[in-house]
Amino acid sequence: MTLLTIENLKACHGLLVALHDLSFSMAPGEVLAIVGANGAGKSTLMRSIAGAHRPVQGRIMFRGQDVTRLSAHRRVRGGIALVPEGRRLFPGMNVQDTLHLAACRKGVWNFETVLEALPQLKPILKRQAGLLSGGQQQAVAIGRALMTNPELLLLDELSLGLSPVAVDGVYEALPKLRAAGTSIILVEQDLRRAMAAATRLVCMLEGRIVLSGAAGSLTREAVMDAYFGLNRQAH
Amino acid sequence: MFWLNQFLQGVLLGGYYALLAAGLSFLFGVMRVINLAHGSLAVLGAFIMMVIYQTLGISPLGGLALMLPVMALLGVALQFCIIEPSLKGGALVPLLATFGLALICDNVLFSIFGADTQSFAADIGTLSYGSWAIGGIFISQLACLVFAAALLVLGGTQLLLSRTQIGRRIRATAEDEDAARLSGVDTRLVRAATTALAMVMVGLAGAALGASGSFDPYAGGPQLLYAFEAVVIGGTGSLWGTLIGGIVLGVAQGVGGALNTHLSQIAGHAVFLVVLIARLYQGGALSAYLRRLRMRVA
Numbered sequence: 001m002t003l004l005t006i007e008n009l010k011a012c013h014g015l016l017v018a019l020h021d022l023s024f025s026m027a028p029g030e031v032l033a034i035v036g037a038n039g040a041g042k043s044t045l046m047r048s049i050a051g052a053h054r055p056v057q058g059r060i061m062f063r064g065q066d067v068t069r070l071s072a073h074r075r076v077r078g079g080i081a082l083v084p085e086g087r088r089l090f091p092g093m094n095v096q097d098t099l100h101l102a103a104c105r106k107g108v109w110n111f112e113t114v115l116e117a118l119p120q121l122k123p124i125l126k127r128q129a130g131l132l133s134g135g136q137q138q139a140v141a142i143g144r145a146l147m148t149n150p151e152l153l154l155l156d157e158l159s160l161g162l163s164p165v166a167v168d169g170v171y172e173a174l175p176k177l178r179a180a181g182t183s184i185i186l187v188e189q190d191l192r193r194a195m196a197a198a199t200r201l202v203c204m205l206e207g208r209i210v211l212s213g214a215a216g217s218l219t220r221e222a223v224m225d226a227y228f229g230l231n232r233q234a235h
Numbered sequence: 236m237f238w239l240n241q242f243l244q245g246v247l248l249g250g251y252y253a254l255l256a257a258g259l260s261f262l263f264g265v266m267r268v269i270n271l272a273h274g275s276l277a278v279l280g281a282f283i284m285m286v287i288y289q290t291l292g293i294s295p296l297g298g299l300a301l302m303l304p305v306m307a308l309l310g311v312a313l314q315f316c317i318i319e320p321s322l323k324g325g326a327l328v329p330l331l332a333t334f335g336l337a338l339i340c341d342n343v344l345f346s347i348f349g350a351d352t353q354s355f356a357a358d359i360g361t362l363s364y365g366s367w368a369i370g371g372i373f374i375s376q377l378a379c380l381v382f383a384a385a386l387l388v389l390g391g392t393q394l395l396l397s398r399t400q401i402g403r404r405i406r407a408t409a410e411d412e413d414a415a416r417l418s419g420v421d422t423r424l425v426r427a428a429t430t431a432l433a434m435v436m437v438g439l440a441g442a443a444l445g446a447s448g449s450f451d452p453y454a455g456g457p458q459l460l461y462a463f464e465a466v467v468i469g470g471t472g473s474l475w476g477t478l479i480g481g482i483v484l485g486v487a488q489g490v491g492g493a494l495n496t497h498l499s500q501i502a503g504h505a506v507f508l509v510v511l512i513a514r515l516y517q518g519g520a521l522s523a524y525l526r527r528l529r530m531r532v533a
Contacts, residue, residue: 052417076419088414090407101403104419148419
């Protein structure tokens, strides 16, 4: 039983092809890390899965259903949530309202359980999201996604622009999410963190998957070679 | 005492302007759409109310209660048939589309009801002329009711936005529509609900217009102008700012009218113009324009 299947996905930004016939699948409970240089198509892939970017070709199957043409809000209600690159919070809305806004699906995650998983949110519930630090904003963005009770959580560039301490805080929450039965696709520039957090790793280059395998079975050198395009043979 | 009376009458008139401007401000605040049919739709609301209570033989209050859901449904139709398709064409197209709607609305009303001036005043009994005398100042009961309605609409909208889930969804859609969708919000429905709510406010303003004054099929233009001035004076998209804008406009008209009958309207427009220039200057747009002009002259 697969949770997510991507079949021959092609996505463009104008005339530029960002994803070339991309195919892969993931099982429930997996933590899939996607690594790759800037422009590899990682964020486009995440946005395509979440419904924020419309692919020009291919299929996205979620729990056996074709969701390729579903709008973003329907995918959220179906169990796919994205923590987008840059967080995309509502600057004028306080943290409490931001969390309550996303409560659209029943499950293990609610206001109380999200605050238990992300205790750093408790003291800032009444503060406007636009006034928070980068680390706090990232925690709010994760909390907002959790409030939708996702079966598949897409985390795009979690550590971008954050201090190492803030990144540690965010990554500490990941095992709790996995323990709650949430599958995760993680886009990460920090290879060490990605390999430590993931069960499986995919490396992308210029819109294609150039390396894929269990995180424990891949060496850092093999991933680095694929990352920089030195080894284009897919596994 | 005379000036205090003029001031109070201006404040109460401002309540009507605030009620009139609330829908315009709300729609602009959420969707960045300037609805140029706003005044004509208020007049349409007044005509719908009149037709309902006269046809069914019920009280004007009953007519109002039935008119408001009709206006809400018209709002949903307006959103899906005019605003949403026109938004895809850029910022200018909704302006043109709503301007076209205003023209259609005015002329359809004219072809049905003719050019006769209408009013609910004769149907609301003593409320149309009843007043309280307080220390030599006469306070109109109807003006107080309209002012209270404005407070209720603005306060209720504020509560809706801050305390309810639909309010959070409206705020999220106003701030970042893509991010709202990624939070599970059906932004199309939220926009339709927003327009429906704005149209309910428009309907209330139309009822206030019909009760406190008179209206005809072409009365929409001036109503749009007053609403627009109140919104600009109070700050675009700000609900309580709209109340302040309405009051400032009403007081300016009251004081101007006291100085000279002909000055009433001009004083309101002058205040609007001063505030508009001040806002442009504050935002840097005016200084940038003057800089460009100086460079061109040099």
